[in-house]
Amino acid sequence: MTTLKTKVLPAEGHLAATSSGARARHTPLMPSAGMRRVWLTLLGWGIALIIFFPILWMVLTGFKTEAAAIADPSLIFTPTLESYVAVQARADYFKFAMNSVVVAFGSTLLALLIAIPAAYAMAFLPTRRTKATLLWMLSTKMLPPVGVLVPIYLIFRDLGLLDTRSGLIIVYTLMNLPIVVWMLYTFFKDLPRDILEAGRMDGASTFQEVVYLLLPLTLPGIASTGLLSVILSWNEAFWSLNLTSSNAAPLTAYIASFSSPEGLFWAKLSAASTMAIAPILIFGWLTQKQMVRGLTFGAVK
Amino acid sequence: MATLQLHDIVKRFDDTEVIKGVDLEVNDREFVVFVGPSGCGKSTLLRMIAGLESATSGDILIDGVRMNEVGPAERGLAMVFQSYALYPHMTVEDNMGFSLKLAGVPKEERRRKVREAASILQLEPLLERKPKALSGGQRQRVAIGRAIVRNPSIFLFDEPLSNLDAALRVQMRIELARLHEELDATMIYVTHDQIEAMTMADKIVVLQGGVVEQVGSPMELYHHPRNRFVAGFIGSPKMNFLEVERVSAAATGVEVRLPDGDTCTVPVDGSGLDDDALTLGIRPEHLQLDPQGPLSGRIEVIERLGGVTSLYVRMQDTLVTMSADGNVDSRVGDSLRFGFERDCAHLFDGEGLALPSLARHPLAGLNRQDNRAPAAAGRL
Structure with missing residues (x-):
């Protein structure tokens, strides 16, 4: 930023x-x-x-001691790794981080795989109901997740998906799908139809059209859509807290585990939070150029 | 060898009928131009021939084979788009060779074919460039080159020159005509520009509102337009239309009363004519200054083009365009009298249909090929 x-x-x-x-x-x-x-x-x-x-x-x-953390706010203090050591002693950060990585990237990949054909159909072969379908998809995001917590929990329990990475991947994919389809749809719509039609005249099948023309030409848009999906999945807390306990718990569950059982330990909580957001923050920093390019893709072409 | 036949083609989008039953025959090696105002359905018709749009009803036959259900690539056609539709992420060479790549042509052969096409269009120095690094004219040539590489039986052009500036358009027009001769291919060309139609076509198809108004050689359309629409659309500046009154009508000519009260006889077949209100059509180039002429008016605007001067003359409530000599010494506000060549005048009935001329114009059957053939040169 x-x-x-x-x-x-x-x-x-x-x-x-x-x-x-x-x-x-x-x-x-x-x-x-x-x-x-x-x-x-x-x-x-x-x-x-x-x-x-x-x-x-x-x-x-x-980087403060617990005592310094609750004392008067001050920018001047002696930095210490005490909290980090304490945090790592209690929970294995890397296990949670690995879950976050797998779940965030896994769900993004899955969402893109489903959304690309969907957005292609909506952008290039629209019917009279396409606009309404898009709106309906977005409207599902207006439902508070907690509204479907019980049914989803029960389904997950019966299917043995509780506390599994694949379970979280499924939920995150479904959660992000409307946004991913929407974004891809707008990027695809910006692509002149003529180019795909020229491809069809040249003998491209629909699959070849997508692979040789659509994907390379909308790559900035697809990338920024994917990045957003990764970030949203990484930061998601509601479902991860409710559907995982130990095996598949991602970093959001890791942070949460420091806030409740031992009361408020500002320094440890901050250390854990810092470690949880660091990867995505660095990731966001590194890809920020791509993100901005993708988000302004249509506007400055 | 490639011929195209359209039988009663209809295209409906939802409830609107945009093509209302088109019949058309395109002969082998013919250069056919679809021309008409925007929204007349000419592009839709072309896209249906290409296979990018399906026909609601009717038959599309290429070389006698029904193609309605055949995909665009399998029809053996190539299309040049108005926007060029080059693949922006590929080099010129890859753009031109894309169809061959999809068809699984080995790399070496692909290369050879692309170079062959590139040499026809003088594109060799640009093969490594991306479309972004090309000028409009170069992009246009790449788009044509991409079509040539496919070695299609019919070339389709969808307003290919409308994104170019005027000078380049003239140059590309000549290049396309040359290409047509060189490739000896059937070409169908869509444009809204009647000059492109007149200069390039063997056969012009004038469309309006999804209906074919007239099909014919450029000179046929110019000298014998079938109705008021074609008469107004073909020719530049536009034909003048004067409201006249029928005095008498016979198979040997129709006598009409001109706006100024004089009468004159137009050499058209007036048998069976019973409309009283008729429209006299005179092309600007067939009006001439004449102190004894039957028409009069006042000059409102003068456009001097050097060789030709366009005079816009106000006659009561109509503004008449006259193509006068470049050296004419008239001024805005001058009153003048003028006449017209009777033999070149057109007369339209109340429905806008042209009454048939008594004599066929000697050049009406001429097409572009005849311009070059020595035998035809004698006729000229």
């Missing part, structure tokens, strides 16, 4: 500088281009800091 802001702001500042510079000749009361730029930069950094502050505070707290 922050790196993105710092990258964008100077460019905006530059634009503002040239336009206000031109205006300044007519209205001497306008602040100079340089001042404007300074203010904009400060504003940008300020907003970024406010957004980022809770995460920063959590990370810092993780």
Whole structure:
């Protein structure tokens, strides 16, 4: 987030500088281009800091002792790994992390496999009911998950899916499918039909059309859809807390396990949370360019 | 060898009928142009021939074989799209060779065929480039090259020049005509531009509202339009239409009263004509300044093109276009009298149908091939 802001702001500042510079000749009361730029930069950094502050505070707290963590908030303290050691001694972080990775990527892959053909059909072979189907799909996201907790729990129990990775993968896939189909649909719709038709004239079967033309041409969109799905799955807590206990529990369950049984231990909780969000934060950072490119794919083509 | 027949083709989208029963014959090696205003169904018709759109009813026959249920690729056609529809992620070479790749043609042969097509279109230096790095004209040539590589029995063009600037359009028009000769292939070309139709076609199909208004050679359509629509659509600037009154009608000519009160006889077959209100059609190039002429008006706008000057003359409530000499010394506001060549005038009945001319124009049967044949040159 922050790196993105710092990258964008100077460019905006530059634009503002040239336009206000031109205006300044007519209205001497306008602040100079340089001042404007300074203010904009400060504003940008300020907003970024406010957004980022809770995460920063959590990370810092993780490096404090329990005593320091509940004492007056202070930026000056002696960092210690005490909490991390304590956290790792109680629960194996890597086991949870592995579950998160498998479940997040597994469900994303499965969702894409189902959603790509669905979105293809909706974008290129729409019927009169396509729009309504899309809306209906999205409307399923409006239902509070807790509303279907009991039936899903019972189904999972009977099918032996409780506390299994495959069970979570199924739930996450279903959970993200509407969004994934929607996003892919909008990306696919941006692709000129002519290109696929040219492919058909060239003798491509539907499968070849998808593999040789559609997928390579909408890859930025598919990638950003996949990234979003990974992030949503990674952060999902409701189903993971209710459907897993130990074997398949992902990092969200790991954090939760520190908040309840022992009361509030700010430092340990912060350390555990930091470890839980670190992978996805780094992942998001590394792929942020791809994400932005994907999300603005249609707009700037 | 490739011929195409359409029998009573109808296309309905939901409840709207966009093609209302089209019959058409395209001969081998013919250059056929579908022309008409936007929304007339010409592109839909082409897409049905291509197989990208299914016909609601009717038969599409290629070389006598019904193709309605055959997929686009198996029909042996190639299509050039208005947007070029190049594959943006592939190089020019891969774009052109894509159909061969799908057909499982070995790499070496693919390469050879692509180069062959590229040399016809002078695309060799661009083979490694991606479409992004090409100009509009180059993209257009790649799209044509992609079609050539498939060695189709019929080429389909869907408004291929409309994204190019005027100068390039003229150049590509000439190139396409050359290509038609060189490849000796049947081509069907869709355009809304009647100049493209006139210059390239052996046969023009004028469409309006999903109906074929007339089929014929360019000169046939120009000299013997079947109705008011074709008369107005073919020819540039547009034909002038004057409301006239019938004085008498016979098989040897129809006498009409012109807006200014004079009468004149138009050499068309008026037998059986009983409409009183008729429309006289005169092309701008057939109007001439004449101090004794039967028509008069006041110049409203003058467009000087150098060789030709277009005069827009107000006659009561109609604005008449006249193509005058480039050196004509008229001014806006001048009143003038003018006449027209009777033999070139057209007369339309109350329904807009043309009354048949008494004499067929000598060039009406001429088509593009005749322009080149030495025997035809004698006729000219």
